[in-house]
Amino acid sequence: MIEIDEITKIYQGQRAVDAVSTTIETGTIACIVGTSGSGKTTLLRMINRLVEPTSGEVRLNGEATSAMPPHLLRRRIGYAIQGHGLFPHHTVARNIGAVPRLLGWPKAKIAERVDELLDLFGMEPSQFRARYPAALSGGQQQRVGVARALASRPDLLLMDEPFGALDPIIRARAQEDLRRIQRQLGSTILLVTHDMEEAIRLGDKVCVMDGGKLVQDAAPTRIVADPASRFVAEMVGDAERPLRLLSLIPLSDLLEPGEAPGDPLDEGANLRDALSACLWTGREAVPVSRDGAPVGRVTLEAIRAAALRHGATDDAPVPA
Amino acid sequence: MRRRGLLRLIPALLLVALVVWPQAFAPLFAPFAPEGGPVIYTRTSLLSLSLSHLGLVALASLAATLIAVTAAVLVTRPAGAAFRPLSRSVVNIGQTFPPVAVLALAVPVLGFGAGPTLVALFLYGLLPIFENAMTGLSTLPPSVMEAARGIGMTRWRRLWVVELPLALPVILAGVRLSVVIALGTATIGSTVAARTLGEVIIAGLLTNNTAFVLQGGVIVGLFAVLIYDGLTLLERRLSPDRKAG
Numbered sequence: 001m002i003e004i005d006e007i008t009k010i011y012q013g014q015r016a017v018d019a020v021s022t023t024i025e026t027g028t029i030a031c032i033v034g035t036s037g038s039g040k041t042t043l044l045r046m047i048n049r050l051v052e053p054t055s056g057e058v059r060l061n062g063e064a065t066s067a068m069p070p071h072l073l074r075r076r077i078g079y080a081i082q083g084h085g086l087f088p089h090h091t092v093a094r095n096i097g098a099v100p101r102l103l104g105w106p107k108a109k110i111a112e113r114v115d116e117l118l119d120l121f122g123m124e125p126s127q128f129r130a131r132y133p134a135a136l137s138g139g140q141q142q143r144v145g146v147a148r149a150l151a152s153r154p155d156l157l158l159m160d161e162p163f164g165a166l167d168p169i170i171r172a173r174a175q176e177d178l179r180r181i182q183r184q185l186g187s188t189i190l191l192v193t194h195d196m197e198e199a200i201r202l203g204d205k206v207c208v209m210d211g212g213k214l215v216q217d218a219a220p221t222r223i224v225a226d227p228a229s230r231f232v233a234e235m236v237g238d239a240e241r242p243l244r245l246l247s248l249i250p251l252s253d254l255l256e257p258g259e260a261p262g263d264p265l266d267e268g269a270n271l272r273d274a275l276s277a278c279l280w281t282g283r284e285a286v287p288v289s290r291d292g293a294p295v296g297r298v299t300l301e302a303i304r305a306a307a308l309r310h311g312a313t314d315d316a317p318v319p320a
Numbered sequence: 321m322r323r324r325g326l327l328r329l330i331p332a333l334l335l336v337a338l339v340v341w342p343q344a345f346a347p348l349f350a351p352f353a354p355e356g357g358p359v360i361y362t363r364t365s366l367l368s369l370s371l372s373h374l375g376l377v378a379l380a381s382l383a384a385t386l387i388a389v390t391a392a393v394l395v396t397r398p399a400g401a402a403f404r405p406l407s408r409s410v411v412n413i414g415q416t417f418p419p420v421a422v423l424a425l426a427v428p429v430l431g432f433g434a435g436p437t438l439v440a441l442f443l444y445g446l447l448p449i450f451e452n453a454m455t456g457l458s459t460l461p462p463s464v465m466e467a468a469r470g471i472g473m474t475r476w477r478r479l480w481v482v483e484l485p486l487a488l489p490v491i492l493a494g495v496r497l498s499v500v501i502a503l504g505t506a507t508i509g510s511t512v513a514a515r516t517l518g519e520v521i522i523a524g525l526l527t528n529n530t531a532f533v534l535q536g537g538v539i540v541g542l543f544a545v546l547i548y549d550g551l552t553l554l555e556r557r558l559s560p561d562r563k564a565g
Contacts, residue, residue: 050466070472071472071474074471074472079471081470083463084463085466085467085468086467102477148471
């Protein structure tokens with residue numbers, strides 16, 4: 001568990017990060033979202049002490065980070081950044097093995113770990129191990145960057161706009177990969193992004209920052225359905241809120257017995273997919289399947305009702 | 321590739337022949353020699369002059385590289401940043417001070433011979449290496465530096481494992497420039513009795529023998545071209561961009 005306690009950074013009298021407190025449970029992804037200048041990157045960099053906090057404390061599994069020498073602390077925390085930051089003069093294997101080497105792992109164990117990670121990221125070890133970063137595509141470089149950050153099985157993985165330099169298609173795949181790998185390894189991740197869509201898609205919880213302050217800290221559904229301020233509502237995108245919300249609700253929530261025409265959707269899909277399918281093919285309901293077998297249907301009526309339920313609670317004026 | 325190899329081989333062979341077997345070129349230089357005068361410089365073996373010349377240049381350049389790179393490393397650390405303008409002006413003075421003047425000033429202190437020449441070449445060689453090393457070390461990709469810090473490398477480790485290797489091609493370009501300048505400049509060392517190829521040129525100038533001047537000049541020129549080329553190859557081999565394939 002990562003506890004951030006009243007952490008503050010003052011630059012020349014300006015409060016870049018203003019008394020932010022939050023907790024990240026082990027094995028979850030927390031996303032910090034904000035516009036540029038909101039202090040989100042400074043907050044992230046204070047956790048591995050690339051920036052020293054002016055006041056406040058961060059605890060890593062109960063241990064205060066201020067008590068450790070910074071370089072030793074950083075070896076326990078994975079760090080992946082925009083533009084990957086791979087060492088251009090080292091091979092992929094050497095890049096991924098950088099932290100284990102710093103920690104003094106035996107060579108054979110490092111080589112094994114490198115191959116394991118390459119496999120995990122869908123890169124054939126024998127083909128990629130000896131390559132240099134310049135010989136990889138943008139998406140591959142980014143994957144190697146994340147693999148390097150995960151190599152020593154860190155207590156926490158910090159990611160600063162890790163997908164910012166990727167084109168939309170590759171980015172969506174990278175996000176899926178991250179989610180899958182995070183589930184598989186049970187990693188704890190703190191990710192900074194300016195993209196609310198990304199935060200909602202990846203985060204178990206979303207922390208919205210504005211002007212150095214944490215303005216809302218909640219599960220994605222809550223952020224979308226019940227934004228704490230005008231600013232958060234704008235970040236979510238007013239017009240898109242219903243769709244964002246639907247994308248967070250799985251089909252299984254609205255499953256009802258019955259039949260419907262057309263191609264079935266898997267139970268794991270969300271209401272936004274179902275709405276899309278209904279609109280596109282002129283259906284009033286879509287069949288739902290589990291492992292290929294039909295289990296019921298979701299109707300357009302039910303989707304509309306679900307959206308309205310959240311929309312209705314939204315009539316209360318959003319605090320400014 | 322083969323043609324380029326051949327292009328390198330020709331000047332190299334020519335140089336070896338000129339140094340080891342100068343008599344063979346007598347017909348070529350004869351038109352430039354005064355009537356009845358010697359065509360080929362035989363007072364000292366050209367091979368031993370060449371070796372001594374190269375030795376002086378190598379020693380001075382090595383010292384200049386060590387000092388200039390060390391200084392550049394120091395002034396690119398946060399703690400050394402304050403010394404950057406000072407070290408820059410010191411190195412600049414080294415460059416603006418003419419080597420001839422350095423020789424003249426150094427002789428009373430160090431006596432005749434190799435000493436003053438070494439000092440002059442050393443001072444003259446500092447600037448290109450220092451400037452390049454400083455540029456190389458202060459223009460490293462920020463994301464790479466950030467990552468090196470972020471994964472927990474210590475200062476020393478960052479310097480050795482990341483900064484110096486990445487700056488190496490730029491540093492080497494400075495060394496190359498400095499070495500080539502030193503190769504030419506070393507010739508004037510012979511005015512204060514250092515054993516260099518300048519001896520041949522000066523002998524030619526004193527006796528109005530253009531054949532000698534040409535001989536010395538061509539040998540120094542060929543050394544410069546070949547060494548320049550060799551260092552360029554080395555640089556390219558060490559450059560990280562080359563590793564794309």
